[in-house]
Amino acid sequence: GEDVEQSLFLSVREGDSSVINCTYTDSSSTYLYWYKQEPGAGLQLLTYIFSNMDMKQDQRLTVLLNKKDKHLSLRIADTQTGDSAIYFCAERATGTASKLTFGTGTRLQVTL
Amino acid sequence: KAGVTQTPRYLIKTRGQQVTLSCSPISGHRSVSWYQQTPGQGLQFLFEYFSETQRNKGNFPGRFSGRQFSNSRSEMNVSTLELGDSALYLCASSLVGARGYTFGSGTRLTVV
Numbered sequence: 001g002e003d004v005e006q007s008l009f010l011s012v013r014e015g016d017s018s019v020i021n022c023t024y025t026d027s028s029s030t031y032l033y034w035y036k037q038e039p040g041a042g043l044q045l046l047t048y049i050f051s052n053m054d055m056k057q058d059q060r061l062t063v064l065l066n067k068k069d070k071h072l073s074l075r076i077a078d079t080q081t082g083d084s085a086i087y088f089c090a091e092r093a094t095g096t097a098s099k100l101t102f103g104t105g106t107r108l109q110v111t112l
Numbered sequence: 113k114a115g116v117t118q119t120p121r122y123l124i125k126t127r128g129q130q131v132t133l134s135c136s137p138i139s140g141h142r143s144v145s146w147y148q149q150t151p152g153q154g155l156q157f158l159f160e161y162f163s164e165t166q167r168n169k170g171n172f173p174g175r176f177s178g179r180q181f182s183n184s185r186s187e188m189n190v191s192t193l194e195l196g197d198s199a200l201y202l203c204a205s206s207l208v209g210a211r212g213y214t215f216g217s218g219t220r221l222t223v224v
């Protein structure tokens with residue numbers, strides 16, 4: 001079955017890079033996603049990567065995928081206080097239509 | 113372009129009552145999924161509707177049900193509410209075959 005794991009907390013200083021990690025178990029995953037959730041809000045899609053890619057860059061965001069180790073990471077360059085939020089990794093496995101399996105979320109704290 | 117709209121934003125209900133939550137997807141999006149978010153269990157998939165048909169269902173009791181109308185708007189219903197049903201209920205919509213899912217701001221249900 002699907003299982004997605006993330007570390008619970010990350011603290012970085014403003015201007016530094018943040019790296020949020022995620023591991024998943026389902027080798028049939030087709031797409032892997034990163035979502036951001038701010039207090040009291042829904043989920044904002046940040047980026048996604050197809051399972052046959054190993055890297056995707058989108059402005060300050062870089063996603064790295066190691067399919068062999070089933071490891072996904074999100075790097076945020078030049079982290080700002082507005083990046084403080086909970087970040088969720090999610091996978092969509094083959095044949096499960098629109099079902100996403102989410103990780104527990106990583107709370108990113110950006111300090112001055 | 114309007115996003116995914118969920119109503120109401122907040123609800124307080126008493127144990128044993130029933131509740132109906134509404135989700136209006138982005139115009140043109142025909143797939144609507146529902147998720148429950150709690151501090152203990154995280155984000156869990158409830159069900160997905162496409163063209164008025166339930167395509168996928170998560171591991172929730174039969175008290176949780178949903179439907180989708182011809183205009184793609186969806187409702188979910190929870191009957192015989194329990195304290196453990198207190199959660200943020202999120203709805204997501206997507207285009208057919210799309211990679212990304214857009215979430216609404218959620219309905220926060222409190223059962224007392």
